[in-house]
Amino acid sequence: MGYSIGKAADKTGLSAFTLRYYEKEGLLPFVERTPSGTRCFKDSDFEWLAMIQCLKNTGMSIKDIREFVGWCMEGDETLEKRLAMFCAQRKEVEAKMAEFQSYLDKLDWKIAYYENAIHDVRKIKA
Amino acid sequence: MGYSIGKAADKTGLSAFTLRYYEKEGLLPFVERTPSGTRCFKDSDFEWLAMIQCLKNTGMSIKDIREFVGWCMEGDETLEKRLAMFCAQRKEVEAKMAEFQSYLDKLDWKIAYYENAIHDVRKIKA
DNA sequence: CCTTGACTTAGAGCAAACTCTAGGTTTTAT
DNA sequence: ATAAAACCTAGAGTTTGCTCTAAGTCAAGG
Numbered sequence: 001m002g003y004s005i006g007k008a009a010d011k012t013g014l015s016a017f018t019l020r021y022y023e024k025e026g027l028l029p030f031v032e033r034t035p036s037g038t039r040c041f042k043d044s045d046f047e048w049l050a051m052i053q054c055l056k057n058t059g060m061s062i063k064d065i066r067e068f069v070g071w072c073m074e075g076d077e078t079l080e081k082r083l084a085m086f087c088a089q090r091k092e093v094e095a096k097m098a099e100f101q102s103y104l105d106k107l108d109w110k111i112a113y114y115e116n117a118i119h120d121v122r123k124i125k126a
Numbered sequence: 127m128g129y130s131i132g133k134a135a136d137k138t139g140l141s142a143f144t145l146r147y148y149e150k151e152g153l154l155p156f157v158e159r160t161p162s163g164t165r166c167f168k169d170s171d172f173e174w175l176a177m178i179q180c181l182k183n184t185g186m187s188i189k190d191i192r193e194f195v196g197w198c199m200e201g202d203e204t205l206e207k208r209l210a211m212f213c214a215q216r217k218e219v220e221a222k223m224a225e226f227q228s229y230l231d232k233l234d235w236k237i238a239y240y241e242n243a244i245h246d247v248r249k250i251k252a
Numbered sequence: 253c254c255t256t257g258a259c260t261t262a263g264a265g266c267a268a269a270c271t272c273t274a275g276g277t278t279t280t281a282t
Numbered sequence: 283a284t285a286a287a288a289c290c291t292a293g294a295g296t297t298t299g300c301t302c303t304a305a306g307t308c309a310a311g312g
Contacts, residue, residue, distance in 0.1 A: 004258075004259075005258090005259070005260095006258065006259080015300085015301075016258095016259090017300070017301050017302070018299085018300065018301080020260090020261090021299075021300060021301085025299095036259090036260095036307085036308060036309085037259085037260060037261095037307085037308085038258090038259055038260075038308075038309090039259085039260090050232075051232075051236075054229045054232050054233070056299095057225065057229065058226065058229050058233075061298080061299095062298075062299070063298095076243075076247055079240060079243055079244050079247060080244060082240060083237065083240040083241065083244060086233055086236050086237045086240060087237060089233055090230065090233045090234065090237065093226055093229055093230050093233065094230070096226060097223060097226050097227070097230070099183065100184065100219055100222060100223050100226070101223070103180045103183065103184050103219055104216065104219050104220070104223070106176075106177075106180050107180070107184075107212055107215055107216045107219065108216065110177075110212050111209065111212050111213060111216065114205060114208060114209040114212060115209065117202075117205055118205050118206060118209060121202055121205060130279095130288075130289075131288090131289070131290095132288065132289080141270085141271080142288095142289090143270070143271050143272070144269085144270065144271080146290090146291090147269075147270060147271085150291095151269095162277085162278060162279085162289090162290095163277090163278085163289085163290065163291095164278075164279085164288090164289055164290075165289085165290090182269095187268075187269095188268075188269070189268095
């Protein structure tokens with residue numbers, strides 16, 4: 001059997017619109033159809049979708065994800081390319097986490113500053 | 127004196143177009159002008175810009191940053207609101223970092239998988 | 253059998269955040 | 283003094299990633 005697009009939407013948190021859009025953009029060449037044309041998501045498709053969401057949410061564009069998916073469809077000749085892509089993406093994520101850590105520090109500094117400021121204003125008002 | 131928009135662009139890494147856009151959107155009400163109308167960025171403005179970049183790069187919309195900047199212009203009555211905003215943003219950043227950590231793990235798993243796969247393909251071909 | 257709801261497509265619409273152009277003014281460097 | 287470069291505004295255009303509409307088909311429950 002498998003999942004209709006609505007069920008797949010529920011399962012992934014993406015909208016049915018988005019899933020259709022992803023397919024149109026070449027991100028889901030593995031999703032099959034019933035004889036009448038309805039999309040039929042298999043269990044293994046959700047692992048693909050999780051990978052796609054990982055890449056998208058770490059900043060990869062639809063275009064680059066499409067290229068990666070294309071490589072996967074081509075077979076073993078593209079293993080090195082795919083490994084290189086994952087390594088590059090890993091680097092991106094590490095850089096982003098470092099950046100976010102610095103922003104977290106900045107926010108903590110501001111929070112402490114504001115807590116003090118509020119405290120001082122109260123003292124003056126009292 | 128101060129910095130022209132071009133110098134400010136160099137200093138911040140944002141384009142002059144972007145800086146004008148930010149001003150138009152109400153993000154930079156503190157930037158002054160020379161008598162002839164040229165923008166003149168002061169040293170303190172770059173601290174504002176760093177804060178704006180922090181908020182933007184951690185996912186805050188232009189609209190919400192404008193609201194925050196507006197509060198700052200209003201004075202001490204908005205201290206609590208601003209503190210609450212920083213705390214909320216801190217939470218966002220923490221959540222994002224956790225999410226990114228899980229993506230990093232996923233990528234590491236894939237990288238190990240691909241390294242093995244490539245190794246195995248070589249063995250078979252040899 | 254029939255209604256209701258979910259599915260299909262193509263293509264239009266939308267929001268965000270820039271990014272650039274045109275036409276004009278000012279600053280800077282020679 | 284003048285030419286080149288940088289500035290100004292208003293507004294148009296671009297990109298990305300959805301998000302929805304219209305018109306029609308299909309499938310499941312009563």
